[in-house]
Amino acid sequence: MRRLPVLGAAVFLTLGLFVPQSQAATVGAASGATAPAPAPRAIPVPKSPHAISDNPRFRLSSQDSAEETAPRPAPAAAKASKLAPTAAADACGDLSGVIDSTGTALVQQLKALPQITCTYPLFNLTGEDARKTFREAQMVTVADALRDASATYKGDNSTSVGQLVMFLRAGYYVQDNHADVVGDYGTALKGAARGALDAYFAAPRSKDVTDANGEILNEVVTLIDSTHEAGRYAGVVKWMLGGYDATWPGQMNLAMQHVEWVVENGFKAKNDERGWRAALKADPAILDTWAGFITRNGAQLNRLDVVSNVGRHLGNALDVPELKDRVRPLLKDLINRYPNVGPTAPITMNLGWYTRQYDRGNCAAYAICDLGQRVLPAVLPTQHTCTPGLKIRAQDMSPGQLASTCTSLAGQDAYFHRVIGDKGPIPGDVNTDLEVVAFDDYTQYALYAWAIYDIDVDNGGMYEEGNPAAPGNQARFIAHEASWLRPDFQIWNLNHEYTHYLDGRADMYGDFEAGMTTPTIWWVEGIAENVSYGYRGERNADAIAEAARKTYRLSELFDTVYGQEEDPEVNSNRVYRWGWLAVRYMLQKHPADVQTILGAYRTGDWTGARTFIKQTIGTRYDADFATWLTTDCATNDCGPLPDAPTTATTPLCTLGDPRQFDQNCRRDGLSAAAGNYSYHFVYLPAGVQRLTITSSGGTGNADLYYGGGSWATTGSHLAKSVNAGNGETLTIDNPPSGWVYFSLAAAQDFSGVSLSTRTG
Incomplete structure (x- = not known):
């Protein structure tokens, strides 16, 4: 089962709340005296530098970071030689x-x-x-x-x-x-x-x-x-x-x-x-x-x-x-x-x-086997449904904050598929439900999340994928608000962690431990950082600064694993910042290779992917990667995050009716005036398990609607994707056989839009 930790810290004191200390060992279940169940698949979230150093209310412990402590208040900086008076x-x-x-x-x-x-x-x-x-x-x-x-x-x-x-x-x-x-x-x-x-x-x-x-x-x-x-x-x-x-x-x-x-x-x-x-x-x-x-x-x-x-x-x-x-x-x-x-x-x-x-x-010896259940309703009283497959449980979020979080996640779905290429969920992955848990701040997260969700809390949060093949499985991102950014509202690493959820469904077969058979962290964390920064339109200044140092060769980054470097900060730097650089380079310069690697990851062929990375790619891109770090990163912020080649390489539809699609084809140059539609349909034989419809490119704002056996409109539809711009994706599981209908609705005038269908 998949567990990815979020960025966090060990013993923090903020707003007067002590939190549990750093957990060096993997911790098992605390719900009973019987042997613990296997740990859920979990991925760590990057720790917040603000929570550790920039916010004076946070400290690692009563003691300074060094073994011995200087007095408080801290003395002023010393002179280079003889000391002038500074204390009194x-x-x-x-x-x-x-x-x-x-x-x-x-x-x-x-x-x-x-x-x-x-x-x-x-x-x-x-x-x-x-x-x-x-x-x-x-x-x-x-x-x-x-x-x-x-x-x-x-x-x-x-x-x-x-x-x-x-x-x-x-x-x-x-x-x-x-x-x-x-x-x-x-x-x-x-x-x-x-x-x-x-x-x-x-x-x-x-x-x-x-x-x-x-x-x-x-x-x-x-x-x-x-x-x-x-x-x-x-x-x-x-x-x-x-x-x-x-x-x-x-x-x-x-x-x-x-x-x-x-x-x-x-x-x-x-x-x-x-x-x-x-x-x-x-x-x-x-x-x-x-x-x-x-x-x-x-x-x-x-x-x-x-x-x-x-x-x-x-x-x-x-x-x-x-x-x-x-x-x-x-x-x-x-x-x-x-x-x-x-x-x-x-x-x-x-x-x-x-x-x-x-x-x-x-x-049982402490009468606390139900401790998590006891504190849950008091600590996380807010429950909100974004969509049937996306829910939020929070300690203290306003209606506006709940709505903005739902909107952010909905929009990111289409962005992710545009970057990765629209292949839909991995066959057998039924992880359709995600719960986002938001504690009020880091200390509340660290104080309670271990008891409620049986996780380690020496991080910035935790994504638990669970078993993606189990019907009814509950994937969960356990997080906290970025309190140091207030009055602005932000759930720390929300978009990074949501990418893990999407990546787990679309790219990584099985659970997290299966994916760790060979080093895949360069991709897992690198794509999460790229999508998170790219979707939010933020510049990854730390990674761009790292590029100038040219610390690692690309072939080295393919070997990245958690805990590889002795210094935790150096390791975090390699996992997240250099992961961002490695994935960005590969998406820009070698998208076909990325698709080959993901094709193996999607089927669980970890050895095949590793062989391709180490033998076919090997060190052949190292010199170009070093040049890219010096040129593109220095002059163009490492360049834009490109769309995946999937849409461009999907063949054009050949049927005479411009509204009709084959099962796997695309139509370009679609347009409509505001308030109007571009109507389309496709014939599906019996046995199709999944239909994916994707729009991209062009100008204006086209929203995507699916109507099943009836024409799709804004007032009559079974599913919709209504993001800003033209990047929309709908994945329909087990669609009916026969003719099915979908449309692009012009929220604003749009033109030059590409629309594709894919079945699986």
């Missing part, structure tokens, strides 16, 4: 003394800084300044100074311990991003950092629930994460989970927020290199404290709250086999204690997702 204007002075000092002088320079924020520019050091400042010996010096200062810590920054902590944080951050410049950190720093943290947490005033202590504590908690020592300081996390409540002041609340970094990265660490899992196994009572942290502060659950933020990671404990029995009843209680919609949804739905990820097939 002139009050901070020049940081040259910090950069150039060593030993006791370095500690004195740091303590002399008038406030903690004066250290912010250190996070931007690069080059020789970074090496001098943060080489291991310097870090050990400051860690030892923090250890000594912690012995008399007074619960505030009166002795400048904050500046020492921030120096260490900055060092780990810069080294993590520029290890080739700073050099490696070894056992000397590891021991010194442990000594500093041990001394701080041993100080009685380190547990003061005050803003003064919180200002230091929130950075020290982050330093735990920087040093990769989550397991060693599990007791600190347990104390904070057990002590936190709504009375904690702002800076202490911030320290609690930073606990998320410690536990999240502790679970993620390979081979438990941070010791977090071992610490939980040694003291599983931390899990009870964690659950109590949530229930004790349940009144705070309101999307952006620290309780949801930190609490949801309790679900990661299911990934520790020794803790499963201990954590199962805790999660069952939490998931069912609070509503699964509204302000408490981020905690309940995230914890539910963890049970699917790490305890799949065991939903």
Whole structure:
């Protein structure tokens, strides 16, 4: 069954809604304890660059993209050499003394800084300044100074311990991003950092629930994460989970927020290199404290709250086999204690997702086998029918938005067939019904789509073809609105994904897994991008820019598969942008070859298509492709997307009556004045399974009507295609034998139109 993921992201926070984390493994069904059914055919949708980087309300997690985090607000860009003050204007002075000092002088320079924020520019050091400042010996010096200062810590920054902590944080951050410049950190720093943290947490005033202590504590908690020592300081996390409540002041609340970094990265660490899992196994009572942290502060659950933020990671404990029995009843209680919609949804739905990820097939243990069915009517209340074969289910769409979506999809059908060539559905493909599901934004999609539709959500949506040979099969595109474009309305990748539906019916035999027998992604994603951009009349600026780089040969692009490149962004670039370029070139320069390849794809002859691509085509077009990238793409935006050669190569009708068609022929130069018709008919013998009628070319606006055994008019017809312009297609399954009638109705004066019929 066919599943194509849409463009998306992993752990996003937008409008205050947490969403499940990136899913690295294929996830099975969550609807019962029995073995899961085979996954539906699904194709991923490209991720939105806007949702990831351009919209400030989105972030991958509480942590920045780098391993270590810079302080918030982010410091201004650093100078190339000595740093001028950036964090607190002139009050901070020049940081040259910090950069150039060593030993006791370095500690004195740091303590002399008038406030903690004066250290912010250190996070931007690069080059020789970074090496001098943060080489291991310097870090050990400051860690030892923090250890000594912690012995008399007074619960505030009166002795400048904050500046020492921030120096260490900055060092780990810069080294993590520029290890080739700073050099490696070894056992000397590891021991010194442990000594500093041990001394701080041993100080009685380190547990003061005050803003003064919180200002230091929130950075020290982050330093735990920087040093990769989550397991060693599990007791600190347990104390904070057990002590936190709504009375904690702002800076202490911030320290609690930073606990998320410690536990999240502790679970993620390979081979438990941070010791977090071992610490939980040694003291599983931390899990009870964690659950109590949530229930004790349940009144705070309101999307952006620290309780949801930190609490949801309790679900990661299911990934520790020794803790499963201990954590199962805790999660069952939490998931069912609070509503699964509204302000408490981020905690309940995230914890539910963890049970699917790490305890799949065991939903009964959490009483959530019907979770998707429970939330469906509340989350997706809007149902709308465009046509009998096209329906929309939405979270929040206006009547106008529903109508415009229906119109967009109807018009794209004819455009697709004009580009591909009108051959009609693959014999045996009965996938006549498509449901478009539109969540309100990415976070709503990620929060609920996994439970309702049993899909991964680390993408921009999902197209599920299902089994195209099964009667009554429901193909479905599960998507979300492009909230970053508001007030303009757009369902992200709607036209891209609808192309997958059309392509699956017209070009790709069987299900998605069958098509993956050989590399076909160059075509699957390349044609979806071409039709999506072309139909909307948009310039694919990113792909055109890629053309100038000439990164790939055409013969390489024929080998593209999902996940081929190690870097996800590079892989996405190859799949979508270079897929667009490869398909566009082939449609322009070698349309006959495209038809040969699609002829094999339509019959499921994947090996035959592959042989033709690798042996007949091989590398013979590589040089011309490189020239095309340099010329056509540089001067003409890679040229227009041409119509398929099918209409032009369909033979002209030879019957004397200009209204009559053979089963497979075309008539050119048709015309009519506005309000009038160009009437036609064809005789069909018994046994014809499909009649396809296509119009194209010319000027004006001709709409296509089919009347079956009667003349077709705008007021009396069985089917119609009424797009702007003259690109219309009607596919009639199991038409009656005998004479059938169709017409071109002039919505405006039209002339020079070609009309063709094809039976199958």
